[in-house]
Amino acid sequence: MVPDDNQDWFQIKIDDQTVSEADVVMALMRLNLTGDVTKVCRCDNCEDCWLFAAKKNYHFCSAKCREAFYKKAPDYHARKAANQKKYRSGLKRMDVNNLKAAQKRK
Numbered sequence: 001m002v003p004d005d006n007q008d009w010f011q012i013k014i015d016d017q018t019v020s021e022a023d024v025v026m027a028l029m030r031l032n033l034t035g036d037v038t039k040v041c042r043c044d045n046c047e048d049c050w051l052f053a054a055k056k057n058y059h060f061c062s063a064k065c066r067e068a069f070y071k072k073a074p075d076y077h078a079r080k081a082a083n084q085k086k087y088r089s090g091l092k093r094m095d096v097n098n099l100k101a102a103q104k105r106k
């Protein structure tokens with residue numbers, strides 16, 4: 001961490017730590033050295049938050065943003081209904097299998 005003596009720098013408190021502009025610059029320089037600086041991007045939903053996309057499928061700053069993004073998709077309700085139908089048929093299948101297993105034990 002860089003000393004946060006310069007009051008002209010932008011600073012933010014995260015939990016009990018103060019993160020300054022200089023800290024962010026140092027972190028970005030370290031990421032650039034490791035070749036990971038291109039993984040720093042903005043959230044696809046809110047576009048306010050920055051995130052480190054350690055994996056290619058990381059696009060959102062939070063679960064709330066991920067849900068909000070997918071809710072905007074035109075096929076959201078149809079996809080959700082299909083997933084629920086598949087889930088319920090799986091539960092019914094499990095119930096039938098459990099019932100058969102219980103009857104065999106008798």
Ligand SMILES: [Zn+2]
Nearest residue numbers: 043046061065
């Ligand atoms: Zn977000």
